[in-house]
Amino acid sequence: MDLFLQQTVNAFALGGTYALLALGLAVVFSIMGLINFAHGELMTISGYVLMYCGLAGLPFAISVALAISAAVVAAVLMERIAFRPVRNASGATMLVTSFAVAMILQVLFQNLISARSQAVLLPQFLSDSIRFGGLIIGINKIGAIVTTVVMLIFLDWFMKHQKAGIAMRASAEDFSVARLMGIRANTVIAGAFALSGLLAGVAAVLWVSQRASVDPLMGFTPVLKAFIAAILGGLGSLRGAVAGGFLLGAIEIYLAAFLPQELQEFRDPIGLCLVVIVLLFRPNGLIPSAALKAEKV
Amino acid sequence: MRKLLLSTTIAATLAALPAVADTLRVGVATAQTGALAYADVPVSVGMHLAVDEINAAGGIGGKVTIELIEKDVRSDAAQTSIATQELVDQGVSVIVLPCDSDPALAAIGVISSAQIPAISTCASSPTLPMIGGEYMFSNFPGDNVQATVSAQWAWDQGHRSAYIIYSPDTQYTTMPLYFAEVFEKLGGAMAGQATNTIGQQDFSAIATTVAALDPQPDVIMTSAYEPDFPSMIKALRAAGVTGQIIGSDGIDSPTTFSLGDVAEGLVFTTAGHPTPGSSLETFNTAYEAARGESPETVFSAVGYDLIKVLEAAVLAVDGSTEPTALRDAIANLENVQGATSLITYKGTDGMPVRQVSLIRVKDGDRELLGQPSPDAALIPAPRMQ
Structure with missing residues (x-):
């Protein structure tokens, strides 16, 4: 039983990180219809800022704030430079643009920083753990869970009670009508990117605190997981993204923990099969976006 | 008829040229970007250090200079095969392949049919030379x-x-x-x-x-x-x-x-440790003098080793750069002093005996x-x- 509880804590910590990642994709998708595959590179940028701050000897709290701000600024710049010119182009064009942005950034990191992983100096307490009854919980796990909860509460408040958040929700529902109501497209889209940058930055700090290094290709895995979680939850739906993130985390952890050894090699395919099964029953995801007018034949 | 004879003679002479040329052309098809760059980039630095050192001294044995012809394979198996073919077409005498068995294996068909020896920078799987056949060598403790x-x-x-x-x-x-x-x-x-x-x-x-x-x-x-x-x-x-x-x-x-x-x-x-007075310590000092920083990893020294192996092979065949002769020479090398350790290929299937x-x-x-x-x-x- 303890083992199950322990694994459940693991699942929450991992699922929370996935939820933040998927939210970052969903915020932009809900408004622009763009799946931003360069989202992972925002995380890499945060990671490098953490690395340089560590080398400069800045206190961890300041490093984290700078790392998250860097992701926000990078996200807004990304929108301004790469995505605004293709805003009215087809979905495929925007998708390819996002891949191009991701690759260009990766090559820049490799050539300007280093092709090798760079160590990120982290405070020692992040590697500690506390005993909690029969459970042993790592500080970075607690950090991940608490951060996720705080971010979700913040996002909920922002979307419901802040003018910018309400404008985003309106735009997600019907962009043309929202614009007719006087909502500025540029502001909403830039806001959505800033928010996705914030989520990427927070997720990056959690991600990097686990792996203690940053490399040019670091962003690929998280963005892939976020994509799966977002699809699983319902593309474009924020609540769906959270649900998808937690479900994906749970699937991965429980399979790694309880699948028989002979089958462990097939853990990932089995996990993805489970995702497909969920989608067979709920083709638009767990909590589909209200604005998704998908027609299924 | 005489014309034909003449042109054939010229062609034959040209074809034979690389064998007597005073340049060892090394085709380097390694991963300068992508997932394997973490190893192949520092390896390249080490290779260049060795090449500069040897060329500055007048070349291998004072006469054969080394030329590296480099192509980035982006850590991709298919690209490795393509780049290898391009290098073969450019008439290189030996090929350097990426630091992982899988992309290195992708080049086997090309190097075997061209009969050009290939060395993976740092792939450590003992199955690589086994599957790769007689033209495939490794450069790391298995x-x-x-x-x-x-x-x-x-x-x-x-x-x-x-x-x-x-x-x-x-x-x-x-x-x-x-x-x-x-x-x-x-x-x-x-x-x-x-x-x-x-x-x-x-x-x-x-x-x-x-x-x-x-x-x-x-x-x-x-x-x-x-x-x-x-x-x-x-x-x-x-x-x-x-x-x-x-x-x-x-x-x-x-x-x-x-x-x-x-x-x-x-x-x-x-692959090595810089004990006082060791060859690795000497290499690290030379690296620092040339680059202004100490090496991040032992892979740079491994790259240096690779060029030292090629140097020893060329010396063993009296300065020839003919690929099949070089292959046989590499396969019979014994106790080559590299930066990390002594390297022996003799008696192995291409997986060198090196210190761990x-x-x-x-x-x-x-x-x-x-x-x-x-x-x-x-x-x-x-x-x-």
Whole structure:
């Protein structure tokens, strides 16, 4: 039983990180219809800022704030430079643009920083753990869970009670009508990117605190997981993204923990099969976006 | 008819030219970008250092200068094959392939039919030259040898039970299977095994499973490397696992030494250690003089080794750069002094005999535990994945 509880804590910590990642994709998708595959590179940028701050000897709290701000600024710049010119182009064009942005950034990191992983100096307490009854919980796990909860509460408040958040929700529902109501497209889209940058930055700090290094290709895995979680939850739906993130985390952890050894090699395919099964029953995801007018034949 | 004879003679002379030319043209098809760049980029730096040094002294044996013709294969198997073909078409005498068996294997067809010898920068799977045939060579202590060294050490330390975490994704990450084989041969017991995927971020489920074992395994062995390894060791320690953790050359990287308390006492095998007066120390000094910084990893020295091997091969055939002659020369090299250790190909199938260094992380720095030569009877046969 303890083992199950322990694994459940693991699942929450991992699922929370996935939820933040998927939210970052969903915020932009809900408004622009763009799946931003360069989202992972925002995380890499945060990671490098953490690395340089560590080398400069800045206190961890300041490093984290700078790392998250860097992701926000990078996200807004990304929108301004790469995505605004293709805003009215087809979905495929925007998708390819996002891949191009991701690759260009990766090559820049490799050539300007280093092709090798760079160590990120982290405070020692992040590697500690506390005993909690029969459970042993790592500080970075607690950090991940608490951060996720705080971010979700913040996002909920922002979307419901802040003018910018309400404008985003309106735009997600019907962009043309929202614009007719006087909502500025540029502001909403830039806001959505800033928010996705914030989520990427927070997720990056959690991600990097686990792996203690940053490399040019670091962003690929998280963005892939976020994509799966977002699809699983319902593309474009924020609540769906959270649900998808937690479900994906749970699937991965429980399979790694309880699948028989002979089958462990097939853990990932089995996990993805489970995702497909969920989608067979709920083709638009767990909590589909209200604005998704998908027609299924 | 005379015209034809003349042109044929000219053509024949031209074709024979590379064999008597005073330049060794080395085709380098390695990963300057992508997932393998972490190893191939520092290897390239080491190769250039060696080439500059040799050319500055007038070339190999004072007459054959080395020219590197480089192509980036982007860590991609198909691209490796294409780049290799292009290099063959440019008439190179020898080819350098990426640091992993899988892309290196993709070039086998090309090098075998062109009959040009190829050396992988640092692939350590003993199956590479086995599958690759007589023209494929490796340039690193084999996985099975490294695992024998670490298993023997663990046994000698009194450890009797071991747990392995490996990934079936690449040849290299299956090294723990060799470790288990040797450890059991020595009389140790396997407490279990877990698999991970390369690039896996979260090891908490595996760590919790290991922590729940009763009794705890004495040793946990893995050949995971960055970024997976730091995440794995942090998860294991955070879950309360206290056993000895053993890794392999992939974690010979600054990150490992900056992990703090979690990495204390970690032991791993690697290609060399700069003991005072050693060739590696000399190399590191030369590296610093040339680049203004110390090498980040032993892979640069391994790149230097590779050029020294080629130098020795050219010397062995009196300055010839003819590919098949070079192949035979490489296959018969004995005790070539590289930057990391002495290198011998004679009597092997292309997987060189090289020294393995056993390193322990102590106070965030490296401590040499030894450079043992493993018992040949213990070394497992190469395992086909």
